[in-house]
Amino acid sequence: MDAFRSTHRRAFLPGVDLESACMEDAVPIRHDEHGEMISCISAQSFVATQLEQLGAESGHKVLKAGAATGYNASLLGKIVSPGGQVGTLDVDQDLVSGTSRHLAEADVDNPTAVMADCAAGLAEHAAQTRSSSLSAPVMSPVKIFDQLAPGGRLGLPMRIRGQYLPDLRLRA
Template structure:
């Protein structure tokens, strides 16, 4: 797919904004942002809200508390740049949300790569699957799972990324040699995964 250079295209404008703010650097990530319609992953959300520099809630609990959201664009960009995914890589993502992050990753690891994105909520998995299909991202699959450790059949993974609280992470054994595990910064310091048992496996705080 050829990236648009139309400044009125909201995805092109978003990519430019993230490049100008130094959140995006690599050409593959820039092209992924340019060619992935963020708004399409947020049906029912107005265009301005979909592209603003804030997280957008997508699910609340019975008390009205937010339990899932699409992450602010600059955080998504930072995550992807630090993850350093490459064409042909196998990626495990915990936290499917809307499927937007998996769509970006799917484009970054093409050709030959594959993304598996997990979530504990069946409704989120269903909507993420629908969004990925509508965006024609054929190498990213949303799967219902209570724990990221329950998908060892595709291991070893070149990259593992958490967009949710990882809790007690026990996934280093599923990383390929030279692989990278990316965790939210607020939990990385306390996580067992923050102390690699193999120097070729690199946890990254995001």
């Protein structure tokens, strides 16, 4: 996939050593007050599998729940170019600001990071042809379904026995 070849994961992980940034594993980027991970950049194979299943193409409008570092939004931005748009949401202003900064530094201009509740979607970005949560499906997809274009696709990972699997596909 060209998007992966031209998007360097390391650029979205400032302060993380090269070996950790390049390993085939999730890299924590945010912890709660108890030290529990609450945000990460997903393993590359997980991201690749879900992006493939999402089926985004040039010209698509995509909603991405969870800004994290902006890495996934950058990949999606390249996949939907030319003519496509990506909106990535998060409730954490620090993550939204970091995502915006990383996207600008990577010179990817079609994703926009917005502070918003993922469960509410992004009405001003409707009607999306694709919508995705590349992390835990913490959102209720009702409003997200309402914002999908006819024939749109919603991708959510499944959690089975504590393990997230990137292989649930729903179509509107």
